[in-house]
Structures are given as structure tokens and as C-alpha cells.
Amino acid sequence: MKRRDFLKATAAGGAVAVATPAIAQSSPEIKWRMTSSYPKQLDILHGGAEFFAKQVAELSDGKFQISVLAAGEPIPALQALDAASNGTADAAYSSAHYFVGKDPTYAIFASVPFGLNARMQNSWLTQGGGNELANQFFAKANLIGFPCGNTGTQMGGWFRNEIKSAADMSGVRFRIGGIGGQVLQKLGVLPQQVASGDVVALLRNGSLDAAEWVGPHDDEKREFAKVAPYYYYPAFWKGGPTIHAFFNLPKYNALPKAYQAALANAAANANSWVLARYDMLNPAAMKRLVTAGVQFRPFPDEVLDAALAATKELWSEISTGNPEFKKAIDAMLAYRSDQYLWWRVAEYSNDTFMIRSRTRG
């Protein structure tokens, strides 16, 4: 569908639910458009949105149909949230951190440096009050959001040269955005905003020194390995990033209760599906990358230590002028402290033994 046709279809509004007050009929036929911030090439994230829509259709006996529009088809990735906010689309599959320009608080509900891992993030959002806090913010943008995908801890990115100390980060022209970029800037990194399609060419000709993407499964499809063979981990700024399913708030409020329940349950299902699928596909991709000569490298502790100090400094700076940010970051940090206190006991000690003994069957 071309952008013009899409806008025409939306303006005509034939099948789009706009009724307020609540749609009276309990099982009305509804067709929604969900615009995604992810291209089809990111098959698990695109697949997560498709999986979500499929569940909603099945739950409603085919009466509530959500068609998923990949990034740029026609709405650009970074406009997905605005589209759902202003009603150009009914829903968006995206990340709250794309609203960081409006208020950095949004990023806390997706992922911030030294945040929560995927499981803790789910616990904080669904049980610890995190997503209620998030929805107070999303409501300002006319949106309501449900966690609908998580990649797990991502890889830190592809580097042309080895990083052996915190000093080695200084001057690195790194394709990285958002708050992760702000933190790394304090280490002397030069964050670069570069269109996704140009990254490999710029790494090849030396205009970029490093670039982050996602992890083995997604990164393998691009030619990073040939132009930047050092593959660093972890992406400490994406320890367990949440993708939300966002809905235009008046349209959501107008839905029958059972359809609202369908959105909530399908989102929870998709939230697990995305993570489970990354977990299935990343190991095989990792093995192929290793075979192809990619050098997996941990960031030196010195880099992590410096980045943690920079992050604390940034939280303090932002909090000074933004009490809502302070409230949300303090809530997340308190949750994180409790989570890792317990995590290190049963969960981490079990993983530690399993990793140590992996090759012993």
C-alpha cells in the first residue's frame, strides 16, 4: 500500500473504530492498522507484531483484524508512535525510547543503560508498577501500551578495532543513538546518527569505527563481519529492552471489554514469543559467526565501570530538572537492586554452574 492510499483509506475511516462512547455491540467487526518501527528484515520483531495480530484475530473469531505495516510501509520507523498517537494508525509496535526527545522518562520503560534484564523488566512492568507508571506517560501522548516483545541482552556492536581499555573508547565514531549514546559520549565516544542502510558502507570506508544493531540472529544478515570483525558484548544500554504494543487511547477505550482483554493477552503472549524466538535462533547464528572468523569480545571491565559512573552522573543531571524522571528512575533502580540481590542466589549460581560444566554434558 502506498502512503497516499493509506492516508486516503484512513481518512475514509471505513472500518476503523472511532466510536466514543464504547462500542455497544459485544463482538463488532473491527479492522485496525498497526504500524511497526521494524522492517521485515528484522523477522522476529516483525514476526512478533504479526504473531500478536494473529492471536487477536483468533481470540475474536476473526472479527477483530489488525493488519501490520512494516516500518516505511508507508509510515517511517520513527513516526510509528506519532501515527498511533494522532490516529493516523490505530496502533504501533515500537519502543518507548523513540519518545526520548519528548521526555527522557519514556526510555526507562523500554531500556536504559544498566537497567533490568528481560525477566526483571517483565516483573517490574507487570508486577512492580512499572507499566502503570509507563501508561501515565503514554496517556500524555494519547496512547496506552502493553509489553509485547523483548530481545534479551543485546550485543554491544561491531568494532573495526579492539577495545582494550576505557581510553580506547575515546574518539570512536560509534553508530548509536538515544541515552546509550549520551552515556558513551561521557567516555569520549562520538555517537553518530546514520541511516541503517548506510552503516556497512561507512564502516568499510572508515567513516565509522563501530555500529550497534541487535544480536547474532539479526546482525548475521548484514555484512558487519566483513568490515568490523570485533563483536563486543554486552550492550549494557540494552540489557532487556521492551517493545510495546501501543494503542490509540480513545480507540482502545471504545473497544468492548473482551477485545481489550484480547489485546492484553495477545500482547503478553507475543512478549514471551519474541524472547523465546530470539533465544532459539541466536545460538545457531552465533556459531556460524564464530566459524566465519568473527571475534567475540567482552568489553573490558574498565569500560563498564566508566560507563556505569557516567550513567549515574547522567541520571543525576536529568533528575535535577525533571522530577518525573527522578521518580521513575528511582523506582527502577530500587527494583533492580532487589532483583539482583535475589538473582545472584539461586538463579545466577545455577547458571554459573551450567556454564562452567556445559562441555561436560
Place this chain on the structure above:
Amino acid sequence: MKRRDFLKATAAGGAVAVATPAIAQSSPEIKWRMTSSYPKQLDILHGGAEFFAKQVAELSDGKFQISVLAAGEPIPALQALDAASNGTADAAYSSAHYFVGKDPTYAIFASVPFGLNARMQNSWLTQGGGNELANQFFAKANLIGFPCGNTGTQMGGWFRNEIKSAADMSGVRFRIGGIGGQVLQKLGVLPQQVASGDVVALLRNGSLDAAEWVGPHDDEKREFAKVAPYYYYPAFWKGGPTIHAFFNLPKYNALPKAYQAALANAAANANSWVLARYDMLNPAAMKRLVTAGVQFRPFPDEVLDAALAATKELWSEISTGNPEFKKAIDAMLAYRSDQYLWWRVAEYSNDTFMIRSRTRG
């Protein structure tokens, strides 16, 4: 409801779906009974079943009602699966490992020693073919199952005395069942079958040396701390145990497709809910237990090493006479090997840094 009344109600079958072929009406009124293997005292597990049932009701506009019967009200915990299998109940909230007496293969789909952690377990079951394999087994018992809860890695249990070596495990009268008990037996442990309500008294009078239960949140409510102050971790036999929602297969097959979708999505939602809630409540309980003087102790590596060797031996013994077990355990072990290969890279290195720097904010 008394057992006699329950059986009468079931026999009368008034509201129970028994129609075959498929129920023609797309939104029929259906009332099901789901019997649980967990008492109300295990509030998160009992809550998981209640949460699941609530989702199904909301998804069906109140037409598909599932009432949850706690363990013993009236169906005993260990008969939940049989009840769903023979149609005395429509559904069970339970663990496949309770069918280990029929075939040890069942346990692989719940939890076995040195199995998968919660996230890997979800990935294997939902993306790696694990739950399809499970349902081939469950179908033999007239059941179909969906993952519907996970506790995360449990605690290894409460011990009256310290364990400083593998030799110290010899002769320990340990309240532990199933395959975990079989493995520990190879280390000289004397596994004891004791009714849950008697455990504390038997620890107090010295008839038992140790007992496992779940983790801080559940264990705190009992008086373990007073009678067995050493609290060991991890429960390497319960690294990420899955609770399934089981449905009587002919009854499930007779449901409209939208109701089947409701069960699947509600189960996926509850599967995450249980884990997220344990993660929320365990840290606070842990802190209270530490304050109360409980000694948290890791099992010595020697114990884990000996238990891993015993486990490998047991898999080999069972596999010899049970090709289906061999197929399932080999599938799980191959998945585990790949999972931990990748886990140690981004996920584990991130967790390691977060644990190391936790007190540095």
C-alpha cells in the same frame, strides 16, 4: 464443596462441555472446573491458576467460566492430572512430573536435574519443539497441556547441618521426591516421602535432616528457619520448572476455535505472570529471612559435580530401556548446550557486571 457433592455435580454434567463433534455455537456458555496441585497457601501458584481463569472469562465476555479448585478441595494434589485425564475435572493446573511414575519422560517437560532455566525452558517448549513433544505424551493420558507458570530456579532446601563436601550429603534424610531424589540417592542421600504438613515437626524432632520446598516467598510462611537454619541453593533439579495448564483432550477438541485461542493466550499470559510475581516477592522475603538469621549457603561445587555425574548416569540407565525418554532428553540436552553457549556471552556477562556493581548503584 465437599468431595461427594463435587463428584455428584460432575456426574450430573449439567454445565460441563462434553459435546463431540465440535460445539457448533461460536460463543456457547461453558463452565469448567480446573483442579490444582497447589494449596491456596502457595498463593502465587494458586494465584496463577486464578489469573488464568480470569483471563479466559474476560476473553470470552464471561461465557467461558473456569472455576479453580485448590489442592484437596476435593481432589488431592497428586490426583489432579488423573482427574483431568479421566474427565472428573475438565482441567488441571499441575506439573508433568507428577506422571513420572507412568513414564519418567513426563518430567523432562516440567523440570529435571540440570535442565533449563525458566527462559530457556520457555524457548524450548514454545519454539524448540519441546511442548509438541510434551503433547504427544500428554495425549496418551487424554490431555493437552500449555505452559502456565514457572517459579524460576528454586532453593535447594533447608538443612539442619552445614554441607561442606559431597561426603556430607551421605546419609542425609532429605524430604525430596521424583527424579531429583533419584539423583541425590546416588550421592548417598536418603530421599524421604513425607506429607507436606508433617515436615517441620519431623525436622524439629530430628527424624528429617533436610527438606526442600520452593523459595523465599513460599518458604518464609512455614517454620523451616527455626528448625533447619541452613538454606542451600540452587535447587539444581528445579532450574526453571514449568507448571502446565492441562485440559481433557476430547473436551478441549470440542471447544470453538476462539475458546481454544483463549486457553492458549491466557496460559501464555499466566506463564509470565507467575514468574514475574515470584520475582517481585522473593527478594523482600529473602531480606526478611536474612534478618531473621537464616544462613544462605551455596552447595559446594563438589556436590554439584557429583550430582551432575549421577544425573548423566541416570539418563543413561533410563535411556537404555526407554527410547522415547532418550529422544526427549537428548533434545533437551542439545537445546541446553546451545542456550548456555549463547547465554554466557551477552546475558550472563551483563548479569555478572550488574551483580558485581550492585552496591555501587
